[in-house]
Amino acid sequence: MNDLLQKDASSIWHPFTPLVGGTKPIFIKSATGVYLHTDDGRSIIDAVSSWWVNLHGHSHPDIVKALEEQIKSLDHVIFAGFTHEPAITLSENLLKILPSNQSRIFFSDNGSTAVEVALKMALQFWTNQGINRKRIVAIEGAYHGDTFGAMSVGSRGIFTDPFMDHLFDVSFIDFPVGHNEDVVVEQFSALVCTDNVAAFIFEPLVQGAAGMRMYSPAVLDRLLRVAKAHNVICIADEVFSGFGRTGKLFASDYLHHLPDIISLSKGITGGTMPLGVTSCSDEIVNAFRSEDISKTFFHGHSYTANPLACAVANASFNLLVGRECHEQIELISTLHRAFKRRIEQHPRLRDVRCLGTILALELDVAGESSYTHPVRKRIYDFFLDRNVLLRPLGNVIYVLPPYVIKTAELEKVYGYVEEFLNER
Numbered sequence: 001m002n003d004l005l006q007k008d009a010s011s012i013w014h015p016f017t018p019l020v021g022g023t024k025p026i027f028i029k030s031a032t033g034v035y036l037h038t039d040d041g042r043s044i045i046d047a048v049s050s051w052w053v054n055l056h057g058h059s060h061p062d063i064v065k066a067l068e069e070q071i072k073s074l075d076h077v078i079f080a081g082f083t084h085e086p087a088i089t090l091s092e093n094l095l096k097i098l099p100s101n102q103s104r105i106f107f108s109d110n111g112s113t114a115v116e117v118a119l120k121m122a123l124q125f126w127t128n129q130g131i132n133r134k135r136i137v138a139i140e141g142a143y144h145g146d147t148f149g150a151m152s153v154g155s156r157g158i159f160t161d162p163f164m165d166h167l168f169d170v171s172f173i174d175f176p177v178g179h180n181e182d183v184v185v186e187q188f189s190a191l192v193c194t195d196n197v198a199a200f201i202f203e204p205l206v207q208g209a210a211g212m213r214m215y216s217p218a219v220l221d222r223l224l225r226v227a228k229a230h231n232v233i234c235i236a237d238e239v240f241s242g243f244g245r246t247g248k249l250f251a252s253d254y255l256h257h258l259p260d261i262i263s264l265s266k267g268i269t270g271g272t273m274p275l276g277v278t279s280c281s282d283e284i285v286n287a288f289r290s291e292d293i294s295k296t297f298f299h300g301h302s303y304t305a306n307p308l309a310c311a312v313a314n315a316s317f318n319l320l321v322g323r324e325c326h327e328q329i330e331l332i333s334t335l336h337r338a339f340k341r342r343i344e345q346h347p348r349l350r351d352v353r354c355l356g357t358i359l360a361l362e363l364d365v366a367g368e369s370s371y372t373h374p375v376r377k378r379i380y381d382f383f384l385d386r387n388v389l390l391r392p393l394g395n396v397i398y399v400l401p402p403y404v405i406k407t408a409e410l411e412k413v414y415g416y417v418e419e420f421l422n423e424r
């Protein structure tokens, strides 16, 4: 094993990891349910669902079976000019549960590309009609992925600084935190009055990477009403919030005004295979129906609609819409709320937030909350020493477990959180 770790160190460049002073990777041999098993016999609770992707636990037998069955018949095929059953079934499945105005599914292969596709669809919607609308509006603090379009609509900071000159110009409205909601709606109204705004992109109800920052469905509905009144295309980035995380299947289900375009990934395959999806309404797709070839949406990836990924996504879908999964989501939400009530007055906490299966605790540190806050490493090590994987966003600890976690396991995680808070 040491030998493998040495080879890792000399040949692999890990994501979001400094090459100097970064933590050494932990070697994982297998994973089942909520546990990651190491080579030296530890079983670590995956309390962040492996970067927010895992829904039904690792190596769920239904998903394993779907993958095994699928690879025996069709591994992959070009998706331009060809099609297959797993993709067709998945499109139908998704359209059954997505907001009612969604009518088309466009496939890609990760969250960032699902966002790129959404942005390109929105921009080309206008150029196809010869209408000059180019500006995109986003929310301060946003994170939409690491490709250039996705970075452009994300907040500027340490992730984007080296690429600053290459990002396109975007208008950011302030994050609506309650007391400033009227001001934010006014800011937004002033922007969309200019007629040049093509689209508004947002992470509905919760900005994940920004520290699980949450805002109300009421204010988002107000923004969407203004956007709709000015024909601005509304893009919901549900890459993180989709598939039950917020307590409903999609965060958009909390809203009255429906998005025109939705980006999905992460939980779509239950956390097993890379897949991205961008869905849209009839109105959007109709702007691409033309005999003029230049109005085609010229976008696609080699692994678009990979049959293996689609097959496991269908297996994950069947679990997601089942009674058991629904009950588990309800259970986690109830336990999170109860724990929030138990600790929210703790003097070391600046804020405690929860929405559905997402629980976030913001530590009261000197200065502003930030992703790079040094307390991060201490938190990470503290929980790993106790065989719990929590990967804080700076001084924000969050608990986001796979839906199959048991009450006793979740209570164990809460217990360690309390121990951490009570430590001097």
Ligand code: PMP
Pocket: 110, 111, 112, 113, 115, 143, 144, 145, 146, 203, 208, 209, 237, 238, 239, 240, 241, 265, 266
């Ligand atoms: N959008 C949101 C809201 C996300 O949280 C993320 C990833 N954390 C992405 C897009 C990018 O997804 P991926 O990492 O699969 O490219």
